[in-house]
Amino acid sequence: MQHLKPAKSFALAAACMALFTGAALADPDPTAELVIDGELHLVTRAPSDDITPYLPERYSGWLFRSEGTRDIQMDDFENPGLLTVDAGLAAWETAEGTAGQSCQDCHGDIEEGMAGVRAVMPHLNADGDLRSMEDYINTCRTERMGAEAWGWNGGDMIAMTAAISMQSRGMPVAVEITGDAAPYWEQGRDMYYTRFGQLELSCANCHEDSFGQMIRADHLSQGQINGFPTYRLKNARLNSIHNRFRGCIRDTRAETFAIGSDEFRALELYVASRGMGLSVEGVAVRN
Amino acid sequence: MTEVRPRIRLPRRASAGDSIVVKTLINHDMESGQRRNSAGETIPRQIINRFTCEFNGAMVLDAALEGAISANPYIEFEALVDQSGDFVFTWYDDNGDVYTATEAFEVS
Numbered sequence: 001m002q003h004l005k006p007a008k009s010f011a012l013a014a015a016c017m018a019l020f021t022g023a024a025l026a027d028p029d030p031t032a033e034l035v036i037d038g039e040l041h042l043v044t045r046a047p048s049d050d051i052t053p054y055l056p057e058r059y060s061g062w063l064f065r066s067e068g069t070r071d072i073q074m075d076d077f078e079n080p081g082l083l084t085v086d087a088g089l090a091a092w093e094t095a096e097g098t099a100g101q102s103c104q105d106c107h108g109d110i111e112e113g114m115a116g117v118r119a120v121m122p123h124l125n126a127d128g129d130l131r132s133m134e135d136y137i138n139t140c141r142t143e144r145m146g147a148e149a150w151g152w153n154g155g156d157m158i159a160m161t162a163a164i165s166m167q168s169r170g171m172p173v174a175v176e177i178t179g180d181a182a183p184y185w186e187q188g189r190d191m192y193y194t195r196f197g198q199l200e201l202s203c204a205n206c207h208e209d210s211f212g213q214m215i216r217a218d219h220l221s222q223g224q225i226n227g228f229p230t231y232r233l234k235n236a237r238l239n240s241i242h243n244r245f246r247g248c249i250r251d252t253r254a255e256t257f258a259i260g261s262d263e264f265r266a267l268e269l270y271v272a273s274r275g276m277g278l279s280v281e282g283v284a285v286r287n
Numbered sequence: 288m289t290e291v292r293p294r295i296r297l298p299r300r301a302s303a304g305d306s307i308v309v310k311t312l313i314n315h316d317m318e319s320g321q322r323r324n325s326a327g328e329t330i331p332r333q334i335i336n337r338f339t340c341e342f343n344g345a346m347v348l349d350a351a352l353e354g355a356i357s358a359n360p361y362i363e364f365e366a367l368v369d370q371s372g373d374f375v376f377t378w379y380d381d382n383g384d385v386y387t388a389t390e391a392f393e394v395s
Binding site for chain 1: 290292294296310312314359
């Protein structure tokens, strides 16, 4: 395994499969099919294009996980993230704040009002500023509902983003990266290829050059964010995209950007664009 | 705590006389009584202390739950189904609340 070169040196996806199957643990399986409850087929492999010239193919992080972990996500009864989704669905219908309104009062049923939202996040607002789903939720809360803003990483916020993300499950990631969004996308791309921290690692060093290989006891994925918020077995809760970014940058022994910072919004847009074509997985299950 | 909502998962089909896997889950904090709040006061215990499953009136499982069981208790067991009928699941909360769920099951 150590003798294999980084994935980008392989021209053919078939070679990447050899990289997978040649691993000491044969658990990651690029041919696995992600089907929720035997009904909903999700796209876990998508063709690469100009956005990701160094990726032979786009892989959902689900393919890199062990069979046991993959199975949990295939069954909504077993997926513990669905409990948090339920909490978010209840909050959707609950009136809060001085205006006495709930999300439902303006947006209607979440199944209709929020379908497709996760797939296009982050997204430019009316002023042309890049905003994440958390920002839109808090804008609604403070400006329309007269309620307190939620913390980016708090349980209430994660439950709401989970409930909203579920309404896009199965839809392809399709963020807007041209026009006014282009400067943000370029900022994110520059961050992706910038080495951070004492270990001098960029996102690309692990998630582009070395996906499929081992990082300590774990298989490196491509760092796709189509499954967020993601239930991690590691901390037994749903995790936000920015929280995951922070953890990754921290592990390079760098001072990280703040959760909810402009830098992370830009990185979120760029990383989301690297997963275009993959299905939104609602609440994924990972290590 | 959000509204308590029991979840049941039964197999899609089974023949009379089969043993089927029954999965149940209920969202509940299972407050152990061991923790303290930010003011240092003990948070009183509030757990699901008993779970039962009946099939056509016959007891399948009657379980006592204790304080060390984690939140959102997931209980999986096997049940023999010799005919079609109704499963009735009941959870007993320390605060006196009783949550029930009923699932019809048909054998082929």
